[in-house]
Amino acid sequence: MSHLASVPLLAVALLIAAQSPALAAAVKAAKCAQCRDTGRLPCAIHDRASARYQAFCSACPEPACCKGVGWKPCPRCADEATRKRFDAAAALYAKEREGSGFYPYGADFLRTASEHFRFKAAAAPHKECHEYHAAAERAFALFAKVFGEQAVDELKWDEKGHFLILASREQYHKFLDWYYEQHPNANANEKDFLREGSGVRMISDRLQVLIGDPAYGARGERDSLLHRIAHAAGHLAIENHKVHGHTPDWLDEGWAARSEIEALREPQVYCVEYSSPGVGERKPKDWRQIVREAIRAKKAPPLEKLFEMKVGDMHAVEWATALSLVTWLLEQGQPSFVRVVDAIKDGQASKAAVEAALGKDLAAIERAWQRWALFH
Ligand SMILES: [Zn+2]
Ligand SMILES: [Zn+2]
Ligand SMILES: [Zn+2]
Structure with missing residues (x-):
């Protein structure tokens, strides 16, 4: 690579970075030793970075520590917006706990939720569900890192990042019937195509449906469902950033794979496998x-x-x-x-x-x- 060519670009990047208030704030020493001026105190038990991270789970008792939110407002310096964010997340989890949660399908499924995603899972072992949002949140961390907190807020994600994990193809077909009944204006031509797949993203609802059966995953890999979750979390984020859609497939798919790498180190999922096999004999990790x-x-x-x-x-x-x-x-x-x-x-x-x-x-x-x- 020519160093000469890269210098002016770098200078532009630095100029922009220097104007960013976040960077300016980071350069100053933190005033609050407790929360490092973030306004948030992470919960030691519900730390998002941990693989056992669990925010809300309908099969677990409500955690007294942080109500499952994963952090608490810093008593010294949390601003109004941070407190409100905590209250809203706690209220949402409380609603989930009552069973009046996010998606009007599968009310008796196991329900879990984290800061940015909701899951409903049929016939999945309870412990496994706790790994779902860890994978999704780690994938989503790339979006937060690149586009920033404001972009995260603009997604209005609290109500919108939904996963439905179904147990079998039969159950998936029942779900499609239900969905098309609920949405008479949905493109019915796609329905037959979707029936062949092993999952679908219903863009209008920010809903990702996956079949949890490993037989539909990425070629016999043990943790393929986690990979599909991480990959789909990337899709949900980039597709809903700013405007719905307007995401060319190279960007959509490249970003989803990057998100999967962020969460699970290597990609295992070709998106086209959701709808058809035969993308080629090469493994995604050999990209x-x-x-x-x-x-x-x-x-x-x-x-x-x-x-x-x-x-x-x-x-x-x-x-x-x-x-x-x-x-x-x-x-x-x-x-x-x-x-x-x-x-x-x-x-x-x-x-x-x-x-x-x-x-x-x-x-x-x-x-x-x-x-x-x-x-x-
Ligand atoms: Zn649980
Ligand atoms: Zn906690
Ligand atoms: Zn994809």
């Missing part, structure tokens, strides 16, 4: 190698073509290229990545958005990404 080989053989998909591609038309190499490109864009710095996504969400084409954010034409961007991909 870097798939891309390197394609570039060397001059068979990497041109970015201009990738930008217009639907996920259903992607094979292993296009899928891996989408993930590689998103990874590279993130490495160009958080501000420029956010500029790319924001421009796309405002309706710009991917090509124009990437060119404007990086200040180069697509041919130069493609060369820079390829040079990086050959050695990463």
Whole structure:
């Protein structure tokens, strides 16, 4: 990579970072030793970073410590908004506990919830449910890290990030019947297609439905359901950021895979497996190698073509290229990545958005990404 070319970009990134109030605040020493000026005291038992993190669970008693929220407002310095956020989360979990929770389906399922996601799971072992939101929250952490707290708030996620984990294909078909009855205007042509799949994202409801049976997961991997949850958590976040939709598939899928990596170290899920098998014999975790080989053989998909591609038309190499490109864009710095996504969400084409954010034409961007991909 040319160092000369990267210097002006870095300078722009630093300039923007220096203007950010969050960074300015972080540079100053924390005034409150208790909460480090975050306004939140993490609960030692319900720490979100722990694999056993459990916020709300209908099969567990209500935790007296933090009501399951995972943190408490700092008694010294929490502001009004932080207190309100705590009260709202506690109230939501209380509602779940009564059984008047989030999605009007499967009232007798096991219900769990964390800060950003709700789960209803049929026929899943109780302990396993506690791992679901840990995987989803760790995946979602990438969104919070890249787009910031304000973007998290704008998702109005408290009421919207829903997972329904069904036990079997039969139950999944019953759910689809129920869904189409409830939503007479839903595109009925899709129903037959969806019946063949092993899960579906009902975009209008921010609902992800998955079949929990490992037979429908990523090729016999033991923890494939967790991978599908982490992957889908990424989709739910990026698809609902700013505006509904306006998420080209390369970005949607690349971001979901990045979120899965954030949560579980490597990707196991090709999204197209939700609807059909046969994306290629290569494993998702070999994505870097798939891309390197394609570039060397001059068979990497041109970015201009990738930008217009639907996920259903992607094979292993296009899928891996989408993930590689998103990874590279993130490495160009958080501000420029956010500029790319924001421009796309405002309706710009991917090509124009990437060119404007990086200040180069697509041919130069493609060369820079390829040079990086050959050695990463
Ligand atoms: Zn429990
Ligand atoms: Zn607690
Ligand atoms: Zn996907």
